[in-house]
Amino acid sequence: MHGKTSLIEHxxxxxxxxxxxxLTVTRYHSLVIDPPTLPSEFNVTARSASGEIMGIRHREWDLEGVQFHPESILSEQGHQLLANFLKR
Structure with a gap:
């Protein structure tokens, strides 16, 4: 999975x-969240075309995570995603 792009919906x-x-994003690993182990405090915000969880957000806290590399040159709109993070 090193350096491969994936299409995600968010x-x-x-x-x-x-x-x-x-959105096309870059993945450098095959690590994914096992859906049954995701704590109930989190909502899924993005998934890959094959259904893998690619983004989560805490229901109450200002806490988000993505399972890809927005800083990669292969990630579409990575700078905008990072700017959105910094605006929070």
Whole structure:
């Protein structure tokens, strides 16, 4: 999975606000969240085309995470995603 791109769909909120949907992102690993182990305090905000969780957000806290590398030159709109994160 090193350096491969994946197409993800997201909910358009938080770090994903204003980004293309679907969005091409870069993955450097095959690590993914096992859905049954995701704590109930988190919502899924993005998934890969094959259904893997690619983004989560805490239901109450200002806490988000993505399972890809927005800083990679291969990630579409990575600078905008990071700018969205910094604006929070």
């Amino acid at each position: 909910n358009g909120e938080g770090v994903f606000q204003g980004l293309n949907n679907p």
